[in-house]
Amino acid sequence: MIDKPSSYIVCAANRNSAGLIVCGARHYDSIMHSIINATGGRESWKNCEQGFIDQFGTFLTREEALIIAKNNNQIRRRCGGDEQRLYSENLY
Numbered sequence: 001m002i003d004k005p006s007s008y009i010v011c012a013a014n015r016n017s018a019g020l021i022v023c024g025a026r027h028y029d030s031i032m033h034s035i036i037n038a039t040g041g042r043e044s045w046k047n048c049e050q051g052f053i054d055q056f057g058t059f060l061t062r063e064e065a066l067i068i069a070k071n072n073n074q075i076r077r078r079c080g081g082d083e084q085r086l087y088s089e090n091l092y
Contacts, residue, residue, distance in 0.1 A: 007054040007068045012088045014048040015059050016040075023053060026088035052086060062086050 012027045020039060024032030027050055036045045052065040060068065062085035069075055069086050079089040 008072055009052050009065050009069045009074055010055050013053045013059055014050050016045050016048040021059055
């Protein structure tokens with residue numbers, strides 16, 4: 001039996017109330033903005049949940065992602081408010 005590799009944070013992601021997920025290198029970067037505009041615009045994404053995805057495409061909350069990033073030594077720099085949740089700035 002082959003063990004499934006542990007999760008690794010890949011990129012920032014937002015999930016809207018319909019369950020759609022958009023990804024980008026950072027939250028609300030130009031790529032994420034273009035996808036948001038193509039999928040209903042700001043109105044359909046204004047109450048979205050910010051998080052991240054792993055290499056399996058699983059959406060993770062900022063809190064879940066922080067645990068994974070810490071376990072994989074992915075934290076490159078610190079920023080304000082990152083004691084309990086992960087931010088894109090922590091990864092690059």
